[in-house]
Amino acid sequence: MNSPILNNLFSRIQLNPRDGRAIYLQLSDGVRTLIKNGQLSAGQKLPSTRDIAKLMEINRITVGKAFEDLQMQGWLESYVGRGTFVTLHIPDLEPKKLQNQVVDKAQKVAGFAVHENQYRHNPYFISTAALHLDDGYPDPKLAPLKELYRAYRNQLTRSGLYRKFGSYGFPDGPEIYKETISRYLNETRGLRTTQKNILSVRGTLMGINLVCTALLKPGDIVVSGIPGWQRAEHNFLHAKAKHIGIPVDEHGLVVDELKKICKRTKVRMVYVTPHHHYPTTVSLRIDRRLELLRLANEYGFIIFEDDYDFDFHYNHRPLQPLASADENGMVIYCGSFSKSFSPAVRMGYLVASENVIEHLTNVRVLLDRQGDHILDNAMADIINDGTIQRYIRKTLAIYGQRRDFFCDLLANELNGAVDFTVPDGGMTVWTEFDKSINLEELARLAYDKGLYISNGKIHQYPSFNKNAIRLGFASSSIEDLTKSIHILKDII
Structure with missing residues (x-):
């Protein structure tokens, strides 16, 4: 050179x-x-x-x-x-000073503005601890994964490959899945649906986001219980709606407070988890259920019913959803297999009147052209052959045993340090710790010893500051539950 x-x-x-x-x-x-x-x-x-x-x-x-x-x-x-x-087809850039390294590096900061302050902070944490008293997850060791794998594999080998893989399908989900879910909900939850009332979604959170995007306008009022699920609340705020929180007591959402709000302003939607309120696990009492439906009919607001763990009720059969008593199309019902089957399986459904499903489908295309039709159809297969029903019966007994064992541990090993009510259903125990116990410090020390628990921050509100967290029992064996409680006992 x-x-x-x-x-x-x-x-x-x-x-x-x-x-x-x-x-x-x-x-x-x-x-x-x-x-x-x-x-x-x-x-x-x-x-x-x-x-x-x-x-x-x-x-x-x-x-x-x-x-x-x-x-x-x-x-x-x-x-x-x-x-x-x-090439002559690039601008004559002003030379920069020579650097030790001229090979491209991964960009850490974009050259354009990112308006982070327009969004609520949505932190997430992936635990690597061997033990966990989590937010209420199922035990994947009990899930019929082999049966799901076999059904999924069968979808790949059956005829009609062009229809499955060579072109797009229905944005609201494959017909077999919608028909199966409609029949399944009618038989198990007392709903009255056809496949036209079903929209396949990738879990509850997508269902909430889709409804907020499609049915809320800036300034609309959304009411939900406090404490509640912040992921849902952040979706309300992201849609530029106004969120109003009302109390939750031992009988669920205090519907009388909702009535007061309806008398002075227009409510667009009420978000509720009536079967097992998140996070406290209490069930909405029958008189409040009926009054909530009556208020929806009178004032014309949407009821978004998040029924995230319907199947797991231990003392008696599950309470029927609000949607089963809805005669005027006021309820949008949302269910998911993520809690009953596995959080890794992003699969759920929205149920609503036909015109609502059509509208949500039209909006869903802008976000996700369609879901995983192969997985949807595989799930339909194991519902139709009875696999899911057998799995739920089996796990219901196991989770009930774990609930009883875990609550005995809490009462005997942490006596004086915690206060709780044995839940009728769900996969967690809403546990209030003595005020002298710093939950953030407790969570940190427990994690150092190989146990994950929440630090309780996600359940704190200006109007609600109980020193309480959800302790999930369903995903742990009896042995692991024992080890977990002994770790907490040693720290406390």
Whole structure:
């Protein structure tokens, strides 16, 4: 190379044989960075492949492949007898100071504004602890994963592959799944539906987001219980609705407070978890259920019924959903297999009047053209052959046993430190700790000893500051529950 400047530029391109990428691609990236930084200007002639190969101590063929790659991408132009040049079709950028490293780096900060303050902070934590008293998850060891895998595999080998894989399907879900879910809900929950009342969604959170996007306008009022589920509340605020929280007592949502709000302002939607209120697990008493439906009919608001763990009620049969008594199409019912089957299986459904489902489907296309039809159909298969029903019967007995054992542990081992009511259903115990116990510190020390529990922050509100958390029992064995409580006892 005759030019000491070019010689210096190319010598600073670092090539690493152990990088995992081909050397010619590393060289191509390095030259492209020189051009983007303005260190190689438009129209500038590059050294020959021979000279670059000699300088960088690599094969000339490698340099040639790098130049070919850059020509294909439009960065270089080559002319027979004249050589290779930086293309004229880029602006003549002002050169930047030479740096020790000129190969592209992963971007940490975007060059455009990100309006983070428009969104509520939605933290998440992935636990690696061996033990867990979680938010109320099922035990994946009990789930019929083999049966689901077999049903999914069968979907891949049956006829009609073009219909399944060669084109898009229905945005609201495959017909077999909708028909199956409709029949399943009618038989188990007393609903009166057809497949036109069903919309497949990827879990409860997608259902809430879709309803908020499609049915709420800025300024609309949404009412829900406090304490509640902050993920749902953040969706209300994201839709620019006004959220009003009302109390929850031992009988569920205090509907009389809702009535007062309805008398002075227009309510658009009420979000409720009547079967097992989140997070306290209490059930909405029958008189309040009926009054909630009556108020919806009188004042015209939507009831969004989140029935996240219908199947798991231990002392008696599950309470029928509000949707089963809805005669005027006021309820949007949402269910999910994520809590009853596995959080990793993102599969659920919305149930509503036909015109509402049509509208939600039209909006859903903008977010997600369609769900996983293969997984939906596989789930339909194991519902139709009775697998899910057998699984629920089996786990209901196991989870009931774990609930009783866990509550005995809490009462005997942490006596005086905690206060709780044995839940009629669900997968957690809403546990109030003595005020002298710092839950954030307790969670930190427990995690250091291999046990994950919540620090309680997600259940704190200006109007609600009980020193309480959800302790999930369903996902742990009897042995693990014992170890977990002993860890908490030692710390306390």
